[in-house]
Amino acid sequence: MDGAPSTDTVPHATPFAAMLRAGFLASAVTFPIVVIVFWITRGPSGGGAAALGALVAIVFFTAGLLVMKRVVTAHWLSVLAGALAVYLGQLIFLGVVALALGSQDWLDGVAFGLALLVVTLVWQVAQVIAFARARKPVYDIEPTGGAV
Incomplete structure (x- = not known):
């Protein structure tokens, strides 16, 4: 400890990386589950619609x-x-x-809407948990210039 400023006092990064990572990972885990459930219960068209709904939710919240x-x-x-x-x-x-695509004949609207809803809820919960666990400084810490 020679009194030089520590590299540990780098300004804290915003919690967006943690929130993005948590939302994306939780949604990535939910994605195949939702697709498989709708594939089994509503057939291949339900699985495809669920995949599209889940993908739309992931893209929207990542962009946000x-x-x-x-x-x-x-x-x-x-x-x-x-x-x-x-x-x-x-x-x-x-x-x-959801309204525009849910009423299309070529898409299973129920599977699309429910998958969109499930992935949206999973993303939001994971994002809130990640934000709550992130270390956010409450005040600015002034670097000390002198030896301790």
Whole structure:
């Protein structure tokens, strides 16, 4: 300990990487389960529709976190407003996609909608758990310049 600043005092990264990783991994585990369940219960068209629904949910929430990662450098009130806007936009867009694709003859709407819902819920729960477990600094720590 020569008094030099430690490399451990690098500013904390935002929890977005942990949230993205947790949401993606939980959804990736849920994906084949949902597809297999709907393949068994509703046939190959149900399995395909479930795969499409799960994939849509994963893409939407991944994109939302990537957008939020860019917004986080703003004032905290702007971040809060941006997070709410992104989340509301995701839900509205998911609803529009579910309504538009769910009524198509070539797609099993029940399997598509339920898979979309299940993967969305799994993603959200995993994301909240990852955020709660992330180490977020409550205040800025000033680096000390002198020897201890």
